[in-house]
Amino acid sequence: MEVTITFDANVYSSDAIKKAAYRSINKFAINIVNDGSNIKCSLTFKATTTESQIKSYVDEFKKEVLDQDLRESIKKETEGIRNLILAHTFSKTGLIKDE
């Protein structure tokens, strides 16, 4: 069973759609095509998936795309603050030799 959903490429990024699809990787396979103005997603479900399950998985996917779009905005605005952490990891181990 295959379902096709189209997203407006001016509204959503391919990344947001890919991330949303990844979260449903255990429910359907997906092919994503971006023609510049539209992003076409072809969702393929296992033969055992029922109609009502398909409907709920598709709805879930659409909602997830919206969430991913929000996550993208947050990431863009807050990117600079993230990378302060790893330096602490091996700082006192004695494993890092002076150059």
Added chain:
Amino acid sequence: MSNFQTIEFYKNKKKEYSLLPFRFECLGENNYVVTNLAGEHLIITRDALENLVRHKLNSSSADYVNLRAKHFLTDDKTQIAKELLSIKLRTKYSVLSEFTGLHIFVVSLRCEHSCPYCQVSRQSDDKVKFDMSTEVADRSIDLALRSPSKNIKIEFQGGEPLLNFQLIKYIVLASKTRGGDKNISFVIATNLALINEEILIFCKEHKILISTSLDGPKEIHNTNRPRPKGNSYEKAVEGIQLAREYLGIDSVSALMTTTQNSLGHVKEIIDEYLKYSFLGIFLRPLSPYGFALKTKTYAAYNADVWHEFYMEGLEYIIDLNRKGIKFREYYTSTILTKMFTSQEVGYVDLMSPSGIGIAAVVYNYDGSVYASDESRMLAEMGDNSFELGNVLINSYEDIFLNPKLLDPIEESFAFSVPMCNECAFEAYCGADPVFHHGVFKDFIGRKPDSEFCKRNMKIFKYLIKRMEHDPYVKKLFMSWAQPNA
């Protein structure tokens, strides 16, 4: 014209604000949980979330005030937010620079039990083949004492470690003599079948703690843990009482493992812990390693079945507390400590960067070194991916800079793993590359298929919703977040 602005000037003014890094996850219906970098959380509606991100949140709204107080946004009134967030983060990750604190010595692989879920043990009288030698012990002590951590915990494991008690004595005395200014503490993980007064006198003298197994009432325990006379339970409870007489009630702890036999009996299992005056229980699922896989005990239940078991147990424990009986569930406590404090509790499975090698390391009876207890279990299945070297031939640098340790830590770091990097529960969860390697043959796995991810996500959501709906539970859970309270 007045010299003052009208009241409207101050009313409902949309302040300029900046977002601080945060993540969110749908809790169902219209509610979302948002978590900041330090793991502090709030529940808000979808509309509030959308408004927050689009900079449309009204500065006089309750959501705005709460989000600002918990460092999700910053404005001209809260320039200190970034500094506070940094301090909380620094505190949380400070444990990493201490490096390995827990050193597990497998002093014997031999055991007189034959538990079907056991990961590693051997029924054998061949001491030469399956017991740690003094030479391996000496080299392992050297490595343990090289750790920069001021506090070193040495845990004796097996098989049944008491089958090689002479070596335990040797390691305790040698590490104390050679330990300098380190604070060294000791734990013996034992089924207690072989405990006796001589051992306990030594334990008392050196403040050695006892960690034992209690799987529940007699029938469940003895079915789970067969030994020649079928008396594992009797031996365990006699041992618990005897050990407490010598060491004090707080020096003896117990762990349970959930098998198919446990399902449907969580209340009886908890009652058993209450009967023996334990202050809590760790409702622990099976791991997909060793004999647990071979004997199909691991396949006996999935994440959903285990969650039912856990939830029923947790609700029972909440009710006990409501009735005035103080008792806690330790896995929940570990998560709550991560939710409500900046402490890193050091539980290897729930750490990112992964706790393998960093929080704990295993010196096996034959000198091989493993990145964690689970790593040696994988090795028993023929998968040596996490074998870091051998104490007899490799140096500290060889072992702790081995790509077999560094690669899985780097690759599985949740900040760069698909789905984990955007997950609102990342601060509470862990990377667990050993579990994922065991199941998926790579350090990350696909999270939507991961039982580890499913099991923990369900727990996080459940705990947050439970606190939101019941003020008593919130108060109780906040007290559990203080490990020593």
